[in-house]
Amino acid sequence: MKFLINRWLTRNAQSEIHADHLRRLRITDIWVGLTRTGILLLFLLGWEWSANAGWIDPFLFSSPSRIWELFLQMSATGELYRDIGITVLETVLGFILGTAGGTMIATLIWASPFLSRVLDPYLVVLNSMPKVALGPLFIVTTGAGFGSILAMGVAITIIITTLVIHSSFQSVDPDYLKLARSLGASRRQLFCSIIFPSCIPDLIAALKVNVGLAWVGVIVGEFLVSKNGLGYLIIYGFQVFNLTLVLLSLVIVALCATAMYQIVSWFERRLLHHRHL
Amino acid sequence: MQTTFAIEVDRVSKTYLSKRDQVEALNPVSFRVQSGEFVSLVGSSGCGKSTVLSLIAGLIPATSGEIRLWGERVTRPPRGIGYMLQQDCLLDWRTVKKNILLGLEFQGLKNRKTIAHARFLLRELGLAHTSEQYPSQLSGGMRQRVALVRTLALQPDILLLDEPFSALDYQNKLHLEELLINVLKKRRMTALLVTHDLEEALACSDRILIMGGQPGDIRRSLEVPEELRKAKPLHARGLPSFRPLFNEIWKEIEKP
Numbered sequence: 001m002k003f004l005i006n007r008w009l010t011r012n013a014q015s016e017i018h019a020d021h022l023r024r025l026r027i028t029d030i031w032v033g034l035t036r037t038g039i040l041l042l043f044l045l046g047w048e049w050s051a052n053a054g055w056i057d058p059f060l061f062s063s064p065s066r067i068w069e070l071f072l073q074m075s076a077t078g079e080l081y082r083d084i085g086i087t088v089l090e091t092v093l094g095f096i097l098g099t100a101g102g103t104m105i106a107t108l109i110w111a112s113p114f115l116s117r118v119l120d121p122y123l124v125v126l127n128s129m130p131k132v133a134l135g136p137l138f139i140v141t142t143g144a145g146f147g148s149i150l151a152m153g154v155a156i157t158i159i160i161t162t163l164v165i166h167s168s169f170q171s172v173d174p175d176y177l178k179l180a181r182s183l184g185a186s187r188r189q190l191f192c193s194i195i196f197p198s199c200i201p202d203l204i205a206a207l208k209v210n211v212g213l214a215w216v217g218v219i220v221g222e223f224l225v226s227k228n229g230l231g232y233l234i235i236y237g238f239q240v241f242n243l244t245l246v247l248l249s250l251v252i253v254a255l256c257a258t259a260m261y262q263i264v265s266w267f268e269r270r271l272l273h274h275r276h277l
Numbered sequence: 278m279q280t281t282f283a284i285e286v287d288r289v290s291k292t293y294l295s296k297r298d299q300v301e302a303l304n305p306v307s308f309r310v311q312s313g314e315f316v317s318l319v320g321s322s323g324c325g326k327s328t329v330l331s332l333i334a335g336l337i338p339a340t341s342g343e344i345r346l347w348g349e350r351v352t353r354p355p356r357g358i359g360y361m362l363q364q365d366c367l368l369d370w371r372t373v374k375k376n377i378l379l380g381l382e383f384q385g386l387k388n389r390k391t392i393a394h395a396r397f398l399l400r401e402l403g404l405a406h407t408s409e410q411y412p413s414q415l416s417g418g419m420r421q422r423v424a425l426v427r428t429l430a431l432q433p434d435i436l437l438l439d440e441p442f443s444a445l446d447y448q449n450k451l452h453l454e455e456l457l458i459n460v461l462k463k464r465r466m467t468a469l470l471v472t473h474d475l476e477e478a479l480a481c482s483d484r485i486l487i488m489g490g491q492p493g494d495i496r497r498s499l500e501v502p503e504e505l506r507k508a509k510p511l512h513a514r515g516l517p518s519f520r521p522l523f524n525e526i527w528k529e530i531e532k533p
Contacts, residue, residue, distance in 0.1 A: 175364045182360035183380035
């Protein structure tokens with residue numbers, strides 16, 4: 001048994017010292033994993049136990065088992081999945097539109113230095129403004145529903161994307177531009193072959209930030225107007241003092257946002273595996 | 278009979294203008310480079326050596342004067358010149374094969390014949406095995422050789438070299454110098470090399486233009502003796518006539 005474990009820990013080793021090194025690395029990996037899971041279990045068990053023992057008020061703080069029960073109950077009727085679907089759709093759309101729109105505006109601004117100077121103060125003002133405060137405007141223009149929630153998701157991501165991507169366009173090493181021009185590149189070719197590809201790492205960083213921001217926009221949007229979605233569940237649960245529902249929604253939001261982040265990371269690995277970062 | 282020079286720089290000056298002030302980089306300078314000649318520009322930093330190259334490459338406009346390549350006035354980046362920088366500027370996201378085709382792509386000259394030629398150059402410079410690799414997998418010397426292939430793929434007849442070897446270690450530098458000279462001689466190309474390395478200038482070129490001052494101008498033009506010109510860059514450095522000349526240029530540059 002001990003032999004088997006040791007062989008597993010030292011798999012792919014090329015020599016004695018390499019095996020030692022691998023064993024040490026892998027044992028650390030295992031400890032990290034165990035500690036992580038341990039913390040989560042301890043937290044959940046402690047929560048459950050203190051709720052049952054009456055140390056914390058289960059009416060206010062619920063407990064893991066109550067959340068799980070509610071989850072099963074709501075899954076059975078299917079309403080939960082509809083809410084998840086709507087919110088995820090709004091977030092993904094807001095995220096994509098915001099990022100693509102921001103990149104497009106940045107490209108336009110890059111193409112015209114004049115426009116860039118003209119728009120600069122507007123961008124600064126729009127960026128400093130809390131986008132959530134625009135909520136009422138969205139509601140009166142696009143109606144209290146899907147439209148204004150999406151608008152919130154886009155508003156919160158598009159300006160910062162524009163600023164980040166535009167400054168990234170401008171920070172491309174001038175030697176590369178010199179070289180491309182000496183090779184006969186037109187301005188369009190310069191953009192498509194040199195500037196845009198060299199900004200992809202920054203674009204991905206913007207994507208990662210936007211995952212979080214799009215969730216903020218959509219949840220706040222749902223707080224304000226919605227009749228369904230996870231944000232609605234949170235605000236509804238709060239109003240009827242069903243904190244179990246609030247916590248369940250929070251857990252689901254956390255899981256969905258993490259999943260989106262992982263998808264972006266996967267893209268990052270695919271797109272950037274040749275570059276040294 | 279009127280001979281056409283490969284490069285003619287005719288009373289060209291450059292003043293950089295910015296919001297705050299103006300910087301005179303270059304006093305009016307004039308010089309000519311014959312077809313097939315290898316000329317080096319040396320001088321202290323800030324004397325406008327690189328400015329001269331950027332002007333000839335058509336990357337920046339001259340403040341006054343005129344530049345002619347083969348008798349034709351330069352107003353924008355001309356075809357038929359290759360420009361090499363200290364940085365290899367290879368695109369990290371393209372394989373070597375795609376990097377060397379960049380210029381052909383820009384100029385819409387990518388076809389079976391030019392691609393085959395680029396491949397041939399890659400083989401000639403001993404890089405055939407790297408064609409599917411990415412720049413990050415190559416060493417500094419190899420990367421600069423790929424950059425050379427990219428430049429040569431456009432079959433230029435004039436090469437502008439802006440300290441292309443100064444980021445390399447000594448050994449790689451000597452290798453590349455020799456390689457470059459072979460390539461140039463074989464194709465009868467004209468070259469203008471900007472360098473702060475006097476040894477490099479002496480070992481490689483037919484003629485040396487010594488620049489100085491701020492704003493800069495040309496102080497002296499010095500023919501490299503036959504003996505040094507014929508020797509390979511590595512051997513030239515060891516010849517008895519090398520040191521005295523080196524010291525002479527050094528003194529000229531050091532003059533206030």
